[in-house]
Amino acid sequence: MKILILHQAPFKKMRYDHVIDHQQHQVTYIGLAKHLSDLPEALRYQKIVLPPAAEKNLVSEVLARVSPSDDYSSLLALSEYGILEACHIRAELGLAGPSYEQIEVVRDKVKMKQRIAARGTLRYPRFIDAPEQVIQGGWRGKTISKPRDGASSQGITLHESFAAAVEYVEDKTGWNNYELEEFIDAPLYHFDGVVIAGEVQHLLASRYINSPLKYLAGVPVGSFQVVLNDTFRRFIDEVIAALGIVRGCFHIEAFYDGETCIFLEAANRLGGARIVETHRSRTGVHLPSVEISDYLALPLPRQQPASTHYFGFLLYPAHHSLDAQTLNIPEGILGSPHxxxxxxxxxxxxxxxxxxxxxxxxxxxxxxxxxxxQLFLQRCLTEISTH
Structure with a gap:
């Protein structure tokens, strides 16, 4: 098989070699130099280095270097920053894969909420995406402004009122590609798993400590796995059906008030941060391998044993000038069995x-x-300090 891999996420998380025998198959990695630099030298492969212009013109830069005559049988694109572009590339190369319309639903935050609303049984934040909707009055209280296709919380701003959010969008960003969303004051959860032949598999639920919005402001963020209850299972099944996700990994975020889930957003790709590692530690399943195995119809390697423990993570942000050398980790944390x-x-x-x-x-x-x-992670947040 001749496989083209749009390489953007860290290799150590994707581990394409767990499923793809690089001696048996012809594998080509294509991407920016900064992404290709982590490919193991011991593997057999070809690589195509894209110029810096590919940051903004990924499709044209890829298609300037590959063509239908290269006879690739598959294109893998597992990063959020390439899944939409991969639809165009596959179409030009004559390769099978999800349509642009399918993937757009799980990238466009307005379209996904419209699908959720059409389901009729799921809760979601109120939202508007056009100036003519402002006259309808909106809502009271805190309001979020954010890009419709943003990732990693970039471009998100919290406002004290609906009116302040409207003023911000009209003065600073414009309505093109922006939406306003009702702020929900409830614990935030994320749900991660994979869909195979329309069936949800390997589902885990986790609760955030702090939130991606606070992380944007320079506060450490993390999450910890929780018990998977029937409310969570039913909610995820409905969201997957509403968004038409039929295969691949998913990362879904929702608020949970103790009784019902309130949809926030979804992605038809792996969750970021340390989710791949913590998910595998709990279930024994390496989610990228399951997805790659399904897409390429290759055998899934043996998974590691599952654990009865629950796992979580913390991330300390770099974009607010925290320095590793100034973060003091107490001996009590370093020596903890947790x-x-x-x-x-x-x-x-x-x-x-x-x-x-x-x-x-x-x-x-x-x-x-x-x-x-949860208590240990909160202890870490309290005791790990700068000096």
């Missing part, structure tokens, strides 16, 4: 990122119960 691993790095990222290799500190923890895990 601490699985931690990673310091001297790298400094001047952009918002959830990649632990570019953060001053990240850690993974475990406990026998979600409550114990």
């Amino acid at each position: 601490l699985v691993s931690f990673q310091r790095t001297g790298a400094q990222a001047d952009i918002l990122t959830y990649n632990e290799d570019l953060l001053p500190l990240s850690l993974i923890a475990r406990a026998e119960t979600p409550h114990q895990l």
